[in-house]
Amino acid sequence: MIYSYDGSYQGLLTAVFTAFEYKEYNVKLALDSELQGALFDQIKHISSDSTKSNRVYQGLYKILPQNKAMDFWRAFLSEDPEIRQTIFELIIKSFKNDISILQNYGDERVLRFHQALRKVNRERHRMKAFVRFQKDNNGMYVSIVEPDFNVLPLIISFFKNRYADQPWLIYDNKRQYGILYDLHTVTEVTITKEQSKALQHPGQHIEVDATDSLYTKLWQSYFKSTNIEARKNLKLHLQHVPKRYWKYLPEKLDKD
Amino acid sequence: MERLEEKLKILADAAKYDVSCSSSGSKRKNTGGIGDASYSGICHTYTEDGRCVSLLKILLTNHCIYDCAFCVSRRSNDIQRAAFTVEEVVQLTMNFYRRNYIEGLFLSSGIFKNADYTMERLLRIAKKLRTEERYNGYIHLKTIPGASEELIQQAGLYVDRMSINLELPTDAGLKLVAPEKDHDSVRKPLAFVNDKLKQYKNEKKSLKHIPSFVPAGQSTQMVIGATPENDYEIMQVADDFYTNYNLKRVYYSGYIPIANTDSLLPQIGTKPPLVRENRLYQTDWLMRFYGFKIHEILNPEFQNLDLEIDPKLSWALRHPHLFPIDINTADYWTIIRIPGVGRQSAMKIIQARKFGKLREYQLKKMGIAYNRARHFMICADSLITLGDIKMDNVRRHILQGTLHNQSSVTQLSLF
Numbered sequence: 001m002i003y004s005y006d007g008s009y010q011g012l013l014t015a016v017f018t019a020f021e022y023k024e025y026n027v028k029l030a031l032d033s034e035l036q037g038a039l040f041d042q043i044k045h046i047s048s049d050s051t052k053s054n055r056v057y058q059g060l061y062k063i064l065p066q067n068k069a070m071d072f073w074r075a076f077l078s079e080d081p082e083i084r085q086t087i088f089e090l091i092i093k094s095f096k097n098d099i100s101i102l103q104n105y106g107d108e109r110v111l112r113f114h115q116a117l118r119k120v121n122r123e124r125h126r127m128k129a130f131v132r133f134q135k136d137n138n139g140m141y142v143s144i145v146e147p148d149f150n151v152l153p154l155i156i157s158f159f160k161n162r163y164a165d166q167p168w169l170i171y172d173n174k175r176q177y178g179i180l181y182d183l184h185t186v187t188e189v190t191i192t193k194e195q196s197k198a199l200q201h202p203g204q205h206i207e208v209d210a211t212d213s214l215y216t217k218l219w220q221s222y223f224k225s226t227n228i229e230a231r232k233n234l235k236l237h238l239q240h241v242p243k244r245y246w247k248y249l250p251e252k253l254d255k256d
Numbered sequence: 257m258e259r260l261e262e263k264l265k266i267l268a269d270a271a272k273y274d275v276s277c278s279s280s281g282s283k284r285k286n287t288g289g290i291g292d293a294s295y296s297g298i299c300h301t302y303t304e305d306g307r308c309v310s311l312l313k314i315l316l317t318n319h320c321i322y323d324c325a326f327c328v329s330r331r332s333n334d335i336q337r338a339a340f341t342v343e344e345v346v347q348l349t350m351n352f353y354r355r356n357y358i359e360g361l362f363l364s365s366g367i368f369k370n371a372d373y374t375m376e377r378l379l380r381i382a383k384k385l386r387t388e389e390r391y392n393g394y395i396h397l398k399t400i401p402g403a404s405e406e407l408i409q410q411a412g413l414y415v416d417r418m419s420i421n422l423e424l425p426t427d428a429g430l431k432l433v434a435p436e437k438d439h440d441s442v443r444k445p446l447a448f449v450n451d452k453l454k455q456y457k458n459e460k461k462s463l464k465h466i467p468s469f470v471p472a473g474q475s476t477q478m479v480i481g482a483t484p485e486n487d488y489e490i491m492q493v494a495d496d497f498y499t500n501y502n503l504k505r506v507y508y509s510g511y512i513p514i515a516n517t518d519s520l521l522p523q524i525g526t527k528p529p530l531v532r533e534n535r536l537y538q539t540d541w542l543m544r545f546y547g548f549k550i551h552e553i554l555n556p557e558f559q560n561l562d563l564e565i566d567p568k569l570s571w572a573l574r575h576p577h578l579f580p581i582d583i584n585t586a587d588y589w590t591i592i593r594i595p596g597v598g599r600q601s602a603m604k605i606i607q608a609r610k611f612g613k614l615r616e617y618q619l620k621k622m623g624i625a626y627n628r629a630r631h632f633m634i635c636a637d638s639l640i641t642l643g644d645i646k647m648d649n650v651r652r653h654i655l656q657g658t659l660h661n662q663s664s665v666t667q668l669s670l671f
Contacts, residue, residue, distance in 0.1 A: 100610075103607040103608065103610070103611075104607075104608055104611040105604040105605075105607060105608035105618075105622055106608040106609075106611055106612065106614055106615075106618040107611070108621070111621055111622070125298070128294070128298055129298050129299060129300045129301070130300070130301075131356050132355060132356060132357065133354065133355045133356050134355070135354075135355070141354065141355070143356070158294075161285075161286050161292055162286060162290070162291055162292050163290060163291075163354070163356075164286055164288075164289075164290065165289060165290045165390075166290065166354060211351075215351045215352065215355065217261065218260070218261055218264055218348065218351075218352075219352060219355070219357050221261055221264060221265055222264055222268050222312065222352075223301065223303065223309070224265075225264065225265045225266075225268035225269045225272070226268045226269075226271075226272045226303055226309060226313060227272070227303035227304050227305055227307075228272055228273075228303070228305045228307070228512060229305075230512045230513075230527075230528055231305035231306075231307070231510075231512070231528060231530065232304055232305050233304070233305050233306040234304060234306075235306075236302070236305075236306025237302050237303070237304050237305070237306045239306075240299070240302040240306065240308075241301060241302050249301065251301055252301075
């Protein structure tokens, strides 16, 4: 049996609901977009349903501690199709047998799940570290990032708690949306194609505050001065700060 | 502003030999201002030497009344001198923090005029950040040896971590290169802060509104390889300080030769002992997290760590009678003694074996260093080797595995 759905987490939870409703546990998930026009009678189309997904969501919170229940969603943010299938199967298993299934590290699916979770958590941690704000001339602190996984939802509370007294925007240029804090709440924002193109070259297009370039420069020279030449270890450096992150890190953009 | 950049260059350069950059251990919350502490710490970037940059690490000034041979800022050294104003440090910290460059401030200083004068200025900066800027990010402050207890106690109420460096592992070593200093002047303030820490903690149990006092604890640093102490001596000192002063961390800093006229010290061009430094940290970890006692790893018969292999492997090779360990029955503290198995993997093994006996193919996928570990453990389907394990063979095997690309493998004799 194939379930086709829209690729959202809500859709996946709806699929779990449907699986229990029809007692269909041997299911392959596929995206609507992959199966367009395909004519198989083995395909069931799942349309995301907030009531159904909510019941599954609440159910998970009943059988698992909050943090563990959230892990399914965190792993889902890895955007890996194989992991979506694994999550689907593990949620069903958790409901059917035993919640401790997630500790069975001898099982390959469980290992894969934890690996995905680890990757997402690492990216989330990286974003806490690698977000660099520029202050624009309206006093807004703006940052552009391109995380490997869709982790912005996971860093909202961190930035909201920490930078509570300054308005900020963190924009995911890969997924074309951002999170905006206005001193009260955080909202999701999208911007036009032109605006987002402009963001490819930060610094040139954000109207920065007069003192901003001074502090960028001070940071760049601090970064250089705190390095110990005699201990140079570029391999380790690259391992911690992979090149793909450099274009938004001022300390790695310094040319002189 | 040109001048500010100049100062930053000089005073960051002078502070960089302090290796601690940890921003962990504090739970300070944002109380209506800006900033909070991340309990596990965050490294915001890494320098080209591969070291974490978490804090803005600077000296308030590199003027110093002392003349310690191992220190760049010693008074007889002909270098550029500079000093920040209190306001400059506050502005740098706030502006870096607001841009998410750093987790906080690590502030140290050369001693100018006298200890109290210096400590008083450090304290003023911490106080200003907390009260005027309403800043709740991380602050690591150096305790200035010889400063009055009153100033030290006050500072403790504003900062997250305090530290004083031992500089050299033993008093004898210190006397050689810094005759004006001694370890007692380090022990005294460390003990004072430790006592206060306990006192505040106790009071916190009964009273709600006791302020937190140095919530991330204290640390210290020793320079390695400048003076002739062996690894056993060094780790004995570390063990003493962990046990008697409840330090959160002891840092080991491989000596990097600087221009000096002291013939006792390694001269410029000598490579810093990076491998040795790494082995000392590994030993430190084994003592703090793996339940090893110092004498298991280092003792009068074995005074220096093996540079070719890590200390856990080295210990295991010296104790063949304790292996192999059956991972399906052994407890956690025994499993983490297997070379190549870390704490996380050990937890996974303990949890996973409840679902059935673990086999080799499962262990291979659990994230352990299987090629090292396999010599020391048995799984449900492992072939039983009769007789003792030949540890010389194991060592050769592992070294070949890790060094197979290098031509300079020292072959060990097969007797």
